[in-house]
Amino acid sequence: MNTRVYIDGYNLYYGCLKKSPYKWLDLKALFESQILPSVYHENSTPQLLNQGIKFFTAKIVEKAALDTNSTKDQETYHNALQKHLGDDLCLYEGYYAVNKVHVYQVQGNTLPRDCDRVEIWKLEEKQSDVNLATEALFDVVTQQDLEQIVYVSNDTDIAASMIKVREYNKIRVIQGWSQVRIGLVIPTKPATDPDDEETRRANKTLSELADWTVKHITKEWLEKSQLPHKVPNGRRPATIPTSWHPESEMFALVMEELGKVHSLSESWQWLATTKPNIDGLIDLTLVTPLDALRTTEGAIGVYDHAKAYVEYKINKQN
Structure with a gap:
């Protein structure tokens, strides 16, 4: 089954990778060797197409980064990914907007409208979710050999894209093309503590729109899907950041x-x-x-x- 995977990098990082030792992640290995085989029987494991991994991310804004090495480490990782995966990966970059905004300050049980307003910095990722949703739908409309798409996100913003894919499947049948199956991978850790604020549950709306759902990504899968410590990259190989x-x-x-x-x-x-x-x-x-x-x-x-x-x-x- 010809498959392509669409990854929301922001969701993946904050759901699975933040504060973990698995940031040096081989995205192709994770899906091709771990996640997809867990869904299908061994004799019917899907095959990734050319550019089978589409990764949607945004460059860290240096002035808002908590770690002074964050921008360099991210750049090193992206270089390593692109060099190691070659034509199997397509990386799309959005951007972060950093703006001053006025918001209501929490003051006990006082209603928001009656609270004082304070000025804060708002960091917001732009374009990634829109790019992901658009790219997935475009591929379904234009690629006859595509048989399955996998969304890697827990963001309801992709729901409209999933709905349109299901609707367009009717047209694909009329065209003599196969219908496209929809997979959903929730990029979050297994729930060890239901009350843990960092543990995110699978979005029910998205799951209902998918043909199958993987509700979390395990530590074992991440551990088995790491890039080589040192990835050849011309004269300056990309090496795993020490802190990673x-x-x-x-x-x-x-x-x-x-x-x-x-x-x-x-x-x-x-x-x-x-x-x-x-x-x-x-x-x-x-x-x-x-x-x-x-x-x-x-x-x-x-x-x-x-x-x-x-x-x-x-x-x-x-």
Whole structure:
């Protein structure tokens, strides 16, 4: 079944990725190897078309970013995605509007109209949801070989697009084309606590318009769908930002240690190759330091390896 996936990047980030170690996400792997096989039997897993992943996002506004590295980290990720996925990905960028607005201040149980008005900064993403809805509908109207579309959003703004797709399916039948199935993936974490404000429930309106719904994205799926730590990108490969690493603190310490004797590129090369077995240290003969760094125990072991290696190199130089 020829399929295309339409991802609301804002929804995905705030529903699944914020404060998680899985931001370095391979979107194609997530859907092709995890989510879609969970919906269909193995012998009928959908096939992604060219530009099978359409990703709708917006550049972070530097003056409103909470982290000074946010804009650079996002740019690095987008470059890595585009280089790694090539023609399988199409990235659409909207923008953030930052404006001063006056709003009513909450003052106990006082009605909003009777409260004082205060001036705040309002950060609002523009175009992404509209672009997503429009692009999905356009593909259904113009592409005969398209058999399934998957919306990745929990935003009711896409409901109109889903309704029009269902209506246009009648015309596709008249044209001799197959009807397009509608999938819906709610980009949110599984509910561990129903009262948790950060846990979002599947939008009932959207689910009723879809042929099938995946109500959350699991930690296991995200963990199995990470990009390589280092993605080739000409002379300057795109590397995972230190703060995005699953074991970010230990990763930073390892890189700092290796930096005493190696350049950045040499440090990455050291991380990407297996090591000889050394008594008293973690076994890295079959697993690279990069792979071992994904767990706390492994990260500690890699740090010990790096310290021993650096000490050996310094002593040898002396």
